[in-house]
Amino acid sequence: xxxxxxxxxxxxxxxxxxxxxxxxxxxxxxxxxxxxxxxxxxxxxxxxxxxxxxxxxxxxxxxxxxxxxxxxxxxxxxxxx
Numbered sequence: 001x002x003x004x005x006x007x008x009x010x011x012x013x014x015x016x017x018x019x020x021x022x023x024x025x026x027x028x029x030x031x032x033x034x035x036x037x038x039x040x041x042x043x044x045x046x047x048x049x050x051x052x053x054x055x056x057x058x059x060x061x062x063x064x065x066x067x068x069x070x071x072x073x074x075x076x077x078x079x080x081x
Contacts, residue, residue, distance in 0.1 A: 002071055010067045015043050023078040024050060026065070037080070038063065
């Protein structure tokens with residue numbers, strides 16, 4: 001069972017890393033995953049946004065994910081040191 005305090009802790013942890021480069025792995029269902037190198041740009045009450053890092057093709061995208069995605073492990077975040 002998940003609790004509201006778990007979501008609050010996840011949000012606070014993500015807020016500490018705004019502007020930090022991370023590797024984000026998201027599940028797209030049926031054993032399909034995508035991996036992005038991103039920078040956390042902003043947090044909102046229910047979601048957080050990230051900007052993909054340009055890989056030489058001059059295209060960067062804004063993506064958004066919910067804190068619930070992190071809690072249920074549909075999205076996995078790894079800090080790049």
